[in-house]
Amino acid sequence: MPKSILAVNAGSSSVKITFYTFENPPRTIADAAISGITAPPPTLKYQQGDKKHKEEVKEKLNTPQDAFKYLLQRCFSDPDLSEVASVDDVEYICHRVVHGGDYRDAVEINDETLDRLKGLEDLAPLHNFSALEIVRLCKVELPKVKSITFFDSAFHQTIPEAVRTYPINQEIAKANGLRKYGFHGISYSFILRSVAQFLNKPIEKTNLIVMHIGSGASICAIKDGKSVDTSMGLTPLAGLPGATRSGSIDPSLVFHYTNEAGKLSPGSTSEMHISTAEDILNKQSGWKALTGTTDFSLIAVENPPSKAHKLAFDIFVDRIQGYIGSYYVKLNGELDGVVFAGGIGEKSALLRRALIDKCQCLGLAIDNVANDKGPEDEETVKDISKGSSKGPRVLVCQTNEQVCCFEMAYHCACSRS
Ligand SMILES: Nc1ncnc2c1ncn2[C@@H]1O[C@H](COP(=O)(O)OP(=O)(O)O)[C@@H](O)[C@H]1O
Ligand SMILES: CC(=O)OP(=O)(O)O
Ligand SMILES: [Mg+2]
Numbered sequence: 001m002p003k004s005i006l007a008v009n010a011g012s013s014s015v016k017i018t019f020y021t022f023e024n025p026p027r028t029i030a031d032a033a034i035s036g037i038t039a040p041p042p043t044l045k046y047q048q049g050d051k052k053h054k055e056e057v058k059e060k061l062n063t064p065q066d067a068f069k070y071l072l073q074r075c076f077s078d079p080d081l082s083e084v085a086s087v088d089d090v091e092y093i094c095h096r097v098v099h100g101g102d103y104r105d106a107v108e109i110n111d112e113t114l115d116r117l118k119g120l121e122d123l124a125p126l127h128n129f130s131a132l133e134i135v136r137l138c139k140v141e142l143p144k145v146k147s148i149t150f151f152d153s154a155f156h157q158t159i160p161e162a163v164r165t166y167p168i169n170q171e172i173a174k175a176n177g178l179r180k181y182g183f184h185g186i187s188y189s190f191i192l193r194s195v196a197q198f199l200n201k202p203i204e205k206t207n208l209i210v211m212h213i214g215s216g217a218s219i220c221a222i223k224d225g226k227s228v229d230t231s232m233g234l235t236p237l238a239g240l241p242g243a244t245r246s247g248s249i250d251p252s253l254v255f256h257y258t259n260e261a262g263k264l265s266p267g268s269t270s271e272m273h274i275s276t277a278e279d280i281l282n283k284q285s286g287w288k289a290l291t292g293t294t295d296f297s298l299i300a301v302e303n304p305p306s307k308a309h310k311l312a313f314d315i316f317v318d319r320i321q322g323y324i325g326s327y328y329v330k331l332n333g334e335l336d337g338v339v340f341a342g343g344i345g346e347k348s349a350l351l352r353r354a355l356i357d358k359c360q361c362l363g364l365a366i367d368n369v370a371n372d373k374g375p376e377d378e379e380t381v382k383d384i385s386k387g388s389s390k391g392p393r394v395l396v397c398q399t400n401e402q403v404c405c406f407e408m409a410y411h412c413a414c415s416r417s
Contacts, residue, residue, distance in 0.1 A: 003091035004029055004084050005409050006145075007402040008068065010096070010131040013038040013215075015067040018402040019075065019084050022091050026406055029083050030075050034067040042067065046074065048081055064130035065137050093138050093147045094405035097131045098183050098236060099124035100151025106408050109135055109147040117149065123177065124235055125274050126282050150405045155185025158226040166234075180238075182230035184212040184342075188220050190404040191341050191397045196225070198381040199336055199393065207336050209327045211320060212399065213351075214342035215243035215294065219320065221327035229330060231323055237282055240319050243294035246285035247319060254281075287312050300348040317351070321358045328362050337393035338364060346398050349374060352384070356394055363391025 002022050009016040016033040020026040030048040034057065042057045061067045076086055083089060100107075101120045107113045114135065121128050131149075138147050164180040166173060173179060188210055196206040203225040211219045217240040220230040231239025231248075241247035254261050254277045261277035288294045290312040304310040328335060338359075339345075340352055349372045356366045365386035375382040375396050385394045 004089055005092045005094060005406050006090050007094045007405040008134060009401050010064045010134050015064050015071060017071050020406045030081055032071045032074055034061060034071060037061055037064060037067055048078060065133050068134045087142045087145060090145050092409045093145055094409040095131055095135050095147060095149045096186055096401055096405055097149045098127035098152045100153045101177060103151055104154055104157045106148050106150045109139065109149060122273055127236060148409050150186055150408055152183040152185045153181040155188050156182030156227045156230055159229060163229050178234055180233045183232045183236045184218045186401045186404045187212045187399045191339055191399055192222055192225060194380050194397055195337060195339055195395060207331050207334050208339055209324055209335060210339040210341065211345050212342040213344040217242045219323045221330050223331055229327060241286045241315060244283045244286045244288045246281045296344045300350045317354050317358060320355055324359055335392040337395050339395045339397050341397045341399040346396055364394055365389040365391060366394050
């Protein structure tokens with residue numbers, strides 16, 4: 001029986017795993033995810049063949065490693081899942097890691113690379129910590145399986161110097177790696193490839209403005225198939241607001257917020273050096289601070305339940321509109337399409353309509369019926385532009401970070417054998 005490849009996407013509040021057959025083209029064997037680790041009880045979503053279900057998890061899962069172990073066990077013990085009955089059936093584990101510093105490519109994990117990645121943990125403690133804890137766990141508990149890490153930041157290594165450099169003391173900036181990195185790159189490369197194919201254009205001639213908007217939200221300007229700017233920065237906090245993140249604010253706000261802000265947060269461990277300010281801006285801001293909910297589907301409604309919900313919606317539209325205007329100019333108006341992706345981008349017709357209405361001056365227009373319908377389950381890219389529109393296409397892309405990790409691992413494996 002061919003071995004499988006396991007792709008892992010660990011977030012601060014969720015862990016998703018997918019098993020694929022190690023063959024070309026790959027076939028999904030099973031998909032499992034735990035969400036709500038930080039807001040118990042956690043929920044399990046499991047899909048294997050036609051079997052699909054969702055359940056509340058009774059066990060206590062305090063960390064992403066607990067969730068990962070639970071998911072593995074759940075898959076290995078499923079009598080219908082004979083293709084992955086134990087670790088012996090796994091050839092590679094591909095881990096999505098948000099911050100890869102200066103790494104341009106995927107990295108195979110060994111003592112040296114793991115040490116280098118540890119050095120990056122402070123730059124994205126909220127994201128990298130959980131992913132690397134799972135990498136470490138795999139190294140100890142599944143020592144025979146090769147782990148490869150794929151970085152969200154790698155796609156943005158093409159961002160020009162004047163865009164990625166912060167105007168601060170450059171010696172300090174270089175010594176501490178303080179620059180714009182940008183994230184969601186695994187998703188952007190999947191979207192770029194899918195959209196270029198949909199538009200029947202070579203990737204290296206494709207110009208797009210892509211939004212990956214979910215609980216974490218960012219936007220990217222792609223020129224000739226390369227990232228030339230993105231809204232996230234040194235960390236995933238910069239740019240657009242999100243479920244619990246403030247997005248860009250005046251940095252001085254930190255010093256006026258509370259006098260506790262600069263101290264280590266009570267949630268900080270000896271390995272996660274998070275200040276109260278980082279904790280507030282990353283975990284206690286965004287939709288949660290404005291409305292009490294982190295669920296944008298309760299905010300993006302025709303009749304918002306409160307003024308605060310309406311304000312949260314309007315803030316999001318305003319910030320995205322600002323980036324679209326700026327990126328349109330950066331791309332010299334030579335734009336093939338504007339693409340919506342991520343949980344909100346793929347599911348909220350209301351957000352798409354409100355935003356495109358505000359960008360009409362760029363020639364963007366949508367077909368309301370196509371927009372309301374959104375993409376079908378198996379439809380990766382859907383065109384929702386108004387038929388008569390001569391402007392750039394408006395598209396929805398159902399992104400898939402897991403499959404992208406798999407494809408890269410497959411590519412690495414093929415090029416080595
Ligand atoms: N119909 C909808 N309308 C608006 N927002 C939605 C809808 N469905 C899901 N969402 C939002 O999508 C978010 C999840 O997006 P996703 O990209 O999956 O998140 P993550 O950043 O955790 O990977 C949810 O928090 C929810 O707010
Ligand atoms: C980079 C980032 O913000 O990731 P996520 O949206 O999964 O939190
Ligand atoms: Mg995500």
